[in-house]
Amino acid sequence: MDVDAALDRAGVTNDRVREFVRHWAAHTQPARIEVVSAADDGRLIEESLAAGEISPAGRGRYYSRSYAKDTARSEERTIVATSDPADRGVYDNWRPAAEMRPLLEERMRGASAGKTMYVVPYLMAPPGSPLERYAAGVELTDHRTVVLHMIRMARVGTQYVNDLDDPDSFVRGVHVTGDLEELGQGTDDDQRYFVTVADQRTILHFGSSYGGNALLGKIAHGLRQAAYDGWKSGEFLAEQFMLIGIVDRQTGRTYHVCGGFPSASGKTNLAMMTPPTGLKDRYEVRFYGDDIAWLRVDPDDGRIYAINPEYGVFGVARDTNEDTNPVGIASVAPGTGTLFTNVAYKEDTEAVWWEGRTPAPPDPTGWRDWTGALISERPADERDDPWAHPNSRFTTQLGNVPTLAEDFDDPRGVPIDAIIFGGRTSDREPLIRAITDVAEGVYDGLTLGAEATFAAEGVDGQLRYDPMSMRPFLSYPEGAYAEQWLRIIGSAREKPIFAHVNWFQRDHADGHYLWPGYQDNLRPLLWLLQLKNGEVTGRQTPVGILPTTDELDLDGMAIEPGDLDVLLSIDVDRWRQEMTFREEHLDEFADLPEEVWAAHRRVAGQLKEASSDH
Ligand code: SPV
Ligand code: MN
Numbered sequence: 001m002d003v004d005a006a007l008d009r010a011g012v013t014n015d016r017v018r019e020f021v022r023h024w025a026a027h028t029q030p031a032r033i034e035v036v037s038a039a040d041d042g043r044l045i046e047e048s049l050a051a052g053e054i055s056p057a058g059r060g061r062y063y064s065r066s067y068a069k070d071t072a073r074s075e076e077r078t079i080v081a082t083s084d085p086a087d088r089g090v091y092d093n094w095r096p097a098a099e100m101r102p103l104l105e106e107r108m109r110g111a112s113a114g115k116t117m118y119v120v121p122y123l124m125a126p127p128g129s130p131l132e133r134y135a136a137g138v139e140l141t142d143h144r145t146v147v148l149h150m151i152r153m154a155r156v157g158t159q160y161v162n163d164l165d166d167p168d169s170f171v172r173g174v175h176v177t178g179d180l181e182e183l184g185q186g187t188d189d190d191q192r193y194f195v196t197v198a199d200q201r202t203i204l205h206f207g208s209s210y211g212g213n214a215l216l217g218k219i220a221h222g223l224r225q226a227a228y229d230g231w232k233s234g235e236f237l238a239e240q241f242m243l244i245g246i247v248d249r250q251t252g253r254t255y256h257v258c259g260g261f262p263s264a265s266g267k268t269n270l271a272m273m274t275p276p277t278g279l280k281d282r283y284e285v286r287f288y289g290d291d292i293a294w295l296r297v298d299p300d301d302g303r304i305y306a307i308n309p310e311y312g313v314f315g316v317a318r319d320t321n322e323d324t325n326p327v328g329i330a331s332v333a334p335g336t337g338t339l340f341t342n343v344a345y346k347e348d349t350e351a352v353w354w355e356g357r358t359p360a361p362p363d364p365t366g367w368r369d370w371t372g373a374l375i376s377e378r379p380a381d382e383r384d385d386p387w388a389h390p391n392s393r394f395t396t397q398l399g400n401v402p403t404l405a406e407d408f409d410d411p412r413g414v415p416i417d418a419i420i421f422g423g424r425t426s427d428r429e430p431l432i433r434a435i436t437d438v439a440e441g442v443y444d445g446l447t448l449g450a451e452a453t454f455a456a457e458g459v460d461g462q463l464r465y466d467p468m469s470m471r472p473f474l475s476y477p478e479g480a481y482a483e484q485w486l487r488i489i490g491s492a493r494e495k496p497i498f499a500h501v502n503w504f505q506r507d508h509a510d511g512h513y514l515w516p517g518y519q520d521n522l523r524p525l526l527w528l529l530q531l532k533n534g535e536v537t538g539r540q541t542p543v544g545i546l547p548t549t550d551e552l553d554l555d556g557m558a559i560e561p562g563d564l565d566v567l568l569s570i571d572v573d574r575w576r577q578e579m580t581f582r583e584e585h586l587d588e589f590a591d592l593p594e595e596v597w598a599a600h601r602r603v604a605g606q607l608k609e610a611s612s613d614h
Pocket of ligand 2 (some may be wrong): 240263291
């Protein structure tokens with residue numbers, strides 16, 4: 001194996017990159033080294049097909065299955081390591097770098113023997129962005145399917161690391177798959193480790209080839225490392241946010257909204273939304289990103305600007321169909337190069353299917369589930385199991401999204417008008433409540449949560465709190481995180497408006513969803529922008545400003561007046577109960593800024609004074 005020859009052939013001139021590759025090649029002992037650029041995609045696809053690692057899924061689309069015990073991020077095995085114990089937070093699983101590095105080095109020693117080490121230079125930003133110096137990285141991986149994902153999810157090529165102002169300023173990522181069948185996933189003897197050594201800008205992931213465990217540009221760099229860099233530099237926030245533009249053809253104005261929802265709460269559907277009938281003629285929704293946004297203050301106009309650092313979409317397949325997300329379906333159409341992972345597959349027709357793709361599953365003849373087992377030969381007790389894994393995914397480049405904004409790669413990013421938070425809450429949370437005060441907006445983000453999905457995971461009516469939807473991605477202490485939010489947003493000359501949204505409220509009696517969701521979610525967002533513009537005034541409640549029924553544009557939509565009343569009101573008793581849970585939750589965080597506590601006390605005080613029905 002001649003490392004230098006491989007680097008020379010690919011034109012890698014950055015000596016620090018060359019040194020990094022040489023070091024880890026000597027350590028993991030691959031049989032071959034190959035430097036990758038996006039232009040290699042076609043050849044790598046052919047090689048993967050020939051090797052049986054992926055299968056064709058119709059014209060220009062591909063299918064892969066992961067190892068059955070390797071189907072999602074593992075939060076317990078994910079660690080942020082630094083040399084400063086003060087970096088320990090509640091959610092970052094902090095450990096000393098001096099302890100974690102040797103552990104990972106031991107597992108990775110010689111572990112790529114016989115394999116190819118792919119060198120993947122990438123950029124997590126539109127080229128030319130003011131945040132570009134935080135965006136360059138090199139991922140070393142011994143898994144070809146991971147390379148195919150990286151090419152879809154990040155800008156990949158040697159040029160992104162050759163001409164750095166500071167040649168040392170790339171994030172060093174090492175991904176070693178390991179022997180997946182011998183890693184004890186989920187047992188007491190779990191061998192996996194997914195470590196971001198944040199103060200060394202080094203990411204060491206061992207023991208998975210799935211999603212964020214293996215695509216190091218996406219959440220290890222794009223969220224954990226970037227959040228840490230944004231904090232240390234004081235320059236920016238890196239958040240698990242979708243980012244959209246809303247164009248009002250009547251006024252000619254375009255607004256930009258970003259926001260966080262806990263993983264798998266419909267962020268991709270929201271980002272790919274199209275306007276409902278009745279609003280189609282006037283409005284357009286443009287897609288920028290569905291999972292990550294970096295936010296900074298622009299010195300020229302003092303506004304918050306956001307970029308999507310990614311280059312593709314790693315979307316949840318389940319329930320994606322022509323009604324819920326027609327843009328998503330078009331984004332994975334034949335010819336798009338889409339990779340499907342862990343959905344159901346039919347070899348003779350190369351078709352893919354997942355729960356919610358069609359109202360009923362197809363005729364099972366010839367279909368295999370996500371594990372590769374024939375549906376027709378399932379034992380009786382497995383007959384009702386899902387065909388696709390609940391975390392099955394499609395991976396497609398931004399350029400395939402028909403609603404992609406023209407200026408998606410503007411290096412400056414886009415100015416943010418509104419920041420929204422939302423979870424899955426079956427009661428209490430109204431359709432939308434707007435918050436104009438920055439500290440109260442930050443407080444609201446910190447108390448974001450989603451209902452526990454398993455009884456064992458939580459107490460009835462109590463949320464699994466997920467601050468700003470960053471719980472699995474936080475890389476420094478929560479108190480400092482809140483302070484960084486207050487500082488960045490607080491220093492904007494024109495501040496975005498905040499809002500909390502909830503599409504998932506249910507009827508107490510029969511459990512039906514009170515709000516249809518999907519396309520109709522544009523309606524509360526339009527109200528929010530009108531509120532920011534001073535075109536409507538809403539109604540002040542103890543927990544924010546709510547639309548009045550006549551302010552919400554319901555043109556072309558059928559909704560029961562009784563349902564609307566519930567959606568636009570506050571259950572004061574439930575909210576008072578929630579405030580005691582919130583207090584316990586916030587109490588866990590050391591050094592939470594006084595402004596956040598003041599916001600909590602203010603909201604609690606207003607609820608105390610409110611009459612029971614609001
Ligand atoms: C998420 O789980 O929030 C994702 C998928 O975006 S992964 O990249 O695997 O984290
Ligand atoms: Mn995500």
